Amino acid sequence: MAYLALYRTWRPRFFADVVGQEKTVAALLNAVKENKMSHAYLFFGPRGTGKTSVAKIVAKAVNCEHPSAGEPCNQCSSCLDINQGSFMDVIEIDAASNRGIDEIRALREQVRIAPAQGKVKVYIIDEAHMLTMEAFNALLKTLEEPPPSVIFILATTESQKIPATIWSRCQSYGFHRLTLEEIVVRLKEVAEAQKVLLEADAAVLISQRANGGLRDALSILDQILIYQTGEVISKQDVLDVLGVVDENFLNELFTSILIRDAEKTLYFLATALEQGKEGQQLVHDLSMYLRDLLLYNLIGNKAKFNIINDFENPVLQQLKKNHTSPRQILSAIKLLMNTGEKLRFSEGNKFLLEIAFLELLNFFHSDDHEEKKGDQAAAVTRAVRHNTADAAGEADAKLWTAILAKVKEQKIPTHALLSQGRLAGIKEDTAFIGFRKGYKFHKERMDEKVNKDILENVLKQLLNREIKARFFFLSDEQSNDYIINKAIEFFGEDIIEIKD
Ligand SMILES: Nc1ncnc2c1ncn2[C@@H]1O[C@H](COP(=O)(O)OP(=O)(O)OP(=O)(O)O)[C@@H](O)[C@H]1O
Ligand SMILES: [Mg+2]
Ligand SMILES: [Zn+2]
Numbered sequence: 001m002a003y004l005a006l007y008r009t010w011r012p013r014f015f016a017d018v019v020g021q022e023k024t025v026a027a028l029l030n031a032v033k034e035n036k037m038s039h040a041y042l043f044f045g046p047r048g049t050g051k052t053s054v055a056k057i058v059a060k061a062v063n064c065e066h067p068s069a070g071e072p073c074n075q076c077s078s079c080l081d082i083n084q085g086s087f088m089d090v091i092e093i094d095a096a097s098n099r100g101i102d103e104i105r106a107l108r109e110q111v112r113i114a115p116a117q118g119k120v121k122v123y124i125i126d127e128a129h130m131l132t133m134e135a136f137n138a139l140l141k142t143l144e145e146p147p148p149s150v151i152f153i154l155a156t157t158e159s160q161k162i163p164a165t166i167w168s169r170c171q172s173y174g175f176h177r178l179t180l181e182e183i184v185v186r187l188k189e190v191a192e193a194q195k196v197l198l199e200a201d202a203a204v205l206i207s208q209r210a211n212g213g214l215r216d217a218l219s220i221l222d223q224i225l226i227y228q229t230g231e232v233i234s235k236q237d238v239l240d241v242l243g244v245v246d247e248n249f250l251n252e253l254f255t256s257i258l259i260r261d262a263e264k265t266l267y268f269l270a271t272a273l274e275q276g277k278e279g280q281q282l283v284h285d286l287s288m289y290l291r292d293l294l295l296y297n298l299i300g301n302k303a304k305f306n307i308i309n310d311f312e313n314p315v316l317q318q319l320k321k322n323h324t325s326p327r328q329i330l331s332a333i334k335l336l337m338n339t340g341e342k343l344r345f346s347e348g349n350k351f352l353l354e355i356a357f358l359e360l361l362n363f364f365h366s367d368d369h370e371e372k373k374g375d376q377a378a379a380v381t382r383a384v385r386h387n388t389a390d391a392a393g394e395a396d397a398k399l400w401t402a403i404l405a406k407v408k409e410q411k412i413p414t415h416a417l418l419s420q421g422r423l424a425g426i427k428e429d430t431a432f433i434g435f436r437k438g439y440k441f442h443k444e445r446m447d448e449k450v451n452k453d454i455l456e457n458v459l460k461q462l463l464n465r466e467i468k469a470r471f472f473f474l475s476d477e478q479s480n481d482y483i484i485n486k487a488i489e490f491f492g493e494d495i496i497e498i499k500d
Contacts, residue, residue, distance in 0.1 A: 006225075007218040010190055012053050013074050013083065015061070019214060020182050021050055024173040028054065032061045033070035037120075038171040039146035042128070044159035045175025048215030051155040054175075055124045056082060058153060059090045063118035078118050089118040095135070096127040104135040111147050121150045128154035129161035136163055143169040177212025180204065187217055191233065194225060201235040201309075208306055209242060245272055245282060247307055250289040251315050258318060260361045269350075269357050279353050283340040287333050293319060294329040323436070324364060332363045396423050399462070406458040414451045417442045421471065430468050431459055443471045 012018045015029045031037050043051040060072035060082045072079050081087035093103045115121045184203045191198035210217035224233055224241045239246055256264035272282050288306050295303035296316050339356040400423040408415035420442045424432040435443040445451055452469055459467040
């Protein structure tokens with residue numbers, strides 16, 4: 001018997017088998033039950049999320065000889081024929097093929113002919129966005145005067161390419177990317193049926209790679225099963241098959257970049273290539289890893305990671321300590337994306353990779369921002385450093401702790417604001433306190449008289465003299481909003497969730 005791909009074997013046959021898409025499934029099931037089907041549907045959403053599968057379930061449900069509570073029986077001859085693709089009244093048209101266009105042309109006459117075999121003719125038009133203008137018009141005419149006993153189901157991954165005139169004549173349902181958990185659950189079920197144990201972190205890794213599409217997830221599992229002879233699938237097995245490098249490897253590689261260790265960085269690169277990783281894949285994985293770091297940098301614990309497993313990852317703490325800015329990470333991602341692009345045209349070019357990685361070493365040099373001309377904050381920081389050498393370092397840290405403690409005694413909200421700042425130093429009669437750009441709100445509140453007075457009183461108590469407080473912004477001149485916009489440009493709105 002020919003081998004049937006897992007994703008085909010596991011095509012859902014009942015509404016109840018469909019993973020996720022609850023609202024859509026409930027609405028359709030209800031319509032079938034109450035005999036209130038519409039003449040035309042538009043299913044839109046990312047690939048491999050169930051559009052064609054649900055369309056076929058609908059086709060069966062309306063033609064089944066023994067339906068039960070809206071579900072098809074999957075046993076009568078109609079159901080069996082539809083599952084096999086040999087039912088005369090369920091017509092699948094692939095709009096992407098030339099034949100598809102001819103079929104739509106012929107469709108206007110054919111739809112008038114009553115169902116031959118079943119109760120309802122169902123036209124499933126896949127990749128509907130590929131229809132030509134001419135085909136859309138032909139379809140539109142039909143939708144304007146829908147013949148009885150005909151249902152059209154249009155499915156598309158590119159809803160923006162469907163004309164408004166079509167939208168307005170269809171009932172539309174959006175299919176969503178499946179969640180990581182939903183995919184993990186189904187993967188485990190499938191693995192179990194194949195009599196293999198899929199370890200938890202292996203399932204998570206596959207799901208991450210599938211990016212919300214169940215077909216892709218099942219295809220990855222399929223590939224692994226082909227290579228795999230044992231009964232257990234570990235994370236390493238997944239990594240081997242996908243040719244990806246894991247979180248630990250990326251941690252080490254990135255750390256060597258952060259500390260500007262050229263030798264180590266090149267060593268990691270060579271190791272990955274020797275182990276058979278594709279250059280492009282490596283660049284892609286590192287970009288995805290940096291994407292995680294960028295999100296963490298922007299929205300902290302609200303970030304949803306693709307590669308990093310949890311907030312315990314030591315590199316996240318390192319980034320904080322180094323005051324790495326989103327802009328630095330973005331520049332690095334940009335460089336990697338350019339490199340990935342170049343690699344497409346020069347397969348396996350190790351030299352390109354080496355240059356790119358060495359260039360990365362410069363991106364995370366944390367003193368860079370102080371060198372910029374015209375940057376007032378940097379000038380202040382420098383002045384403070386030069387003139388109060390002994391007040392710098394440890395002494396400053398101790399003083400800052402004492403200041404925060406005293407402020408807290410006086411007013412907790414003021415402490416909450418101030419604690420996001422850092423004492424850069426005290427020069428003559430002025431204390432300079434820096435805030436990172438994202439803490440504009442904190443800086444502005446601290447500039448208000450009430451809060452400033454509290455701080456200046458504390459300074460006077462601690463240092464026995466009148467000291468003014470001055471607040472300024474640390475590091476980049478770019479605001480975080482700019483960075484967020486850039487990040488959206490790179491990754492698409494749905495990946496980045498910005499919560500206030
Ligand atoms: N929501 C889902 N529930 C259960 N299985 C699913 C689901 N989505 C996808 N699958 C699995 O993926 C396979 C392909 O799904 P389907 O053809 O329905 O996706 P699609 O949305 O039509 O994708 P495309 O846009 O690429 O045509 C199914 O046979 C099934 O194994
Ligand atoms: Mg499909
Ligand atoms: Zn049936």
